[in-house]
Amino acid sequence: MGLFSRKPKASKVVSTIFPRSSRGETGNDSASLNSEGSNIKSPSTSNSRIHIYNNRASAGSVPPTPLTPLTPHPMIRVNLPKPPDPSLDAAGYLKSLGSVRERSKIVTDKALRNALNHFDVDMSKFPDVVSFVCGIIKRDYDAPFSSIPSHGRYQHFCVGGRDRIANLLATFPETVDNSEKCRRLIDLFLVSVLLDAGAGTSWGFKSAENGRIYRRSEGLAVASLEMFKAGLFSSSPSNKFQVDKGGLRNLTVEQLAKGMQSQPGNEIAGLEGRANLLIRLGDALEKADYFGDDGRPGCMIDYLVAHPTTQASSTPIVVLPVFWNVLMTGLGPIWPPSRTAIDGVSLGDAWPCSSMPQQVSQPSSPGLSPFPNSQSGPGAAAWESILPFHKLTQWLTYSLMQPMQNILKIQFAGTELLTGLPEYRNGGLFIDLGVLTLKPDDLDRGLQHYSDYCRRTGSKGVEVAPMFEPSDDVIVEWRGVTVGFLDQLLVEVNKALKKELNGGELTLAQLLEAGSWKGGREIAEVSRPNTKEPPILIDSDGTVF
16 A cells, blocks of 8 residues: 555544544554555655655555544634743743744754754755655645644544544533533543653553554553543542542552553553653642642633633633643643753753753863753853753643533634644654754664663664663754754645645644654654654653653
């Protein structure tokens, strides 16, 4: 089956809460996402590189966005509060959503000049990425592509064409109103997103409902749903369909291992890190202003709806920085203490990066720098060397908006602040299609790390690839470039699809859903068919990717 072969249309699945678009996955579940479909002619392109991929073994194990159950929502533009002044509140600025795009632009500008420390950049290959992504979008959706939903966790629950969330909602009695339904989905989605780090190559989850095995993000979604339905995260005798502080505090690594079916031969990467993240979440949910007396993530809707900025309009419109503050402040305690801090404040997913401005070396240690390849700028403050991403928090934002928009009809203003997600599927797309190439010294170092990892864990190197820890400067630089390149990819894809869009434009959230994330996964399956892993591996603790 060709890489741009048309995927079969979905059989109809009734959902009373989340409307379905016209294009989706097959109605049959796929044991390991190995669905097959009929061949059609690949989209015409003069680019020989894309032709090569079309003629290779297909990434047939990758479904299109299943069911596309959510109606895209228009952007609402209002005057948004500015982020804190970094000269006055560096930590507040680096934790703000606006800082992610602003700071990543510094690394992206260096990439456009081919001046990165760890990657060679060939922008002549960027049109290959545009053509590749456009081909996937046109394969899976009909023009003008308005049915593409925003990127979010909901779609992963629909793997194999089964709308598990609609089925879950249908089991609730009539006494459960829409607000409580929404709370329950936010409870589920938040835990599911926090568990959605790289699962590793060996792990799979056998669903109790149909006996089929799911892997990667879809497997993690199904696993989290089944644990939620079993009441693993609830301490309430009267409601197992919730996540609360008591249930999470009582969670053990052994319980999570059992729930995720992690055992010898089927180990999930970063199990202990995932468990500790959820246990720390139990402590974070003590903040009653955001999460209520019961300490439930879903109670954030009560805070958001009652917020003065939401009440200012006749219909509920949540200003995104208000929502962002709930997630960043409320969930701040969950991040490991080893993460980057400034002025004693933990920053979460933010890291020092040698491609950012650096402080001048101190006279007491001439020439000493944590980044020997960096160029120190006179007068650079400490905060300027730090590159923020907040990937999991952004993934949460994209995902938690879905039930609020579709069940409670809440609208969000300021969604344009969200960036592309700097993770290995989006980032791998630019490596596998030749825009980014790891420099030789870093490649050697990464391969040695992978060899050490295999020796330490007893893993077999089926398809060897460089590996680094999340804090490694290679990974931080790669992620920064990914944020900027995704913005540029959106512009170029909209230009390429201008005729089919018929006056409309894809949003970044739609590009992530239908093109870049899916494209990164598919090209990984073509490039490394045995493991389907990204071109650079992450020695993850289960709390970043």
